[in-house]
Amino acid sequence: MPFALALTVVLGLLAVFQLALVLGAPLGRYAWGGQHRVLPARLRIGSAVSILVYAFIAVxxxxxxxxxxxxxxxxxEIAMWVIFAYFVLGIGMNAISRSKLERATMVPVSIVLAALSFLIAMGYGELATAA
Incomplete structure (x- = not known):
């Protein structure tokens, strides 16, 4: 369970960040390619959807x-492998961002999320194995 807890904490922090973007915080250089200081409406919608995706991943x-x-x-079991692949893809997408700030912050976050999702997908931290 510690891996699921850690994953949830990181996703929760990302959800707070995305909510700040939705509300117009000038943090856009850290997300969505870093092209906007304050996100336009379409990217704010994307940030709102991201919050829902993070919640679904945690569940x-x-x-x-x-x-x-x-x-x-x-x-x-299958969904966790898909989530792992999603976070691995996120590493690559963040790594090719034009934004230095996004690369510097989101690549490490994506690596952590990929590692945690891998461990969960492998079955580490299951309640049945912890007992």
Whole structure:
């Protein structure tokens, strides 16, 4: 469960960041390619959707480790591998950003998220194995 908790904490921090972007905080250089200081409406919508995606990922992670039972076993197991691939893709996408600030902050965050999702997908931290 510590990996699911760590993943949830990082996703929660990202959700707060995305919410700040939605509300017009001048942090756009850290996200969405870094082309805007304050995000335009279409990217603010993207940030709002990201918050929902982060929440869904957290639910899947907690389901995968057995802390909650929302989805059937095959779904959460496969979904965690898809999430791992999503975060690996995020490493690459953030690494090619034109924004130095985005590269410097989001590449390490994506690496942490990919590592945590890998460990969860592998089944580390499951309640059944911890007992």
């Amino acid at each position: 899947i992670a907690w389901d995968r480790v057995g802390a909650i039972d929302v989805f059937g076993e095959p779904f959460s």
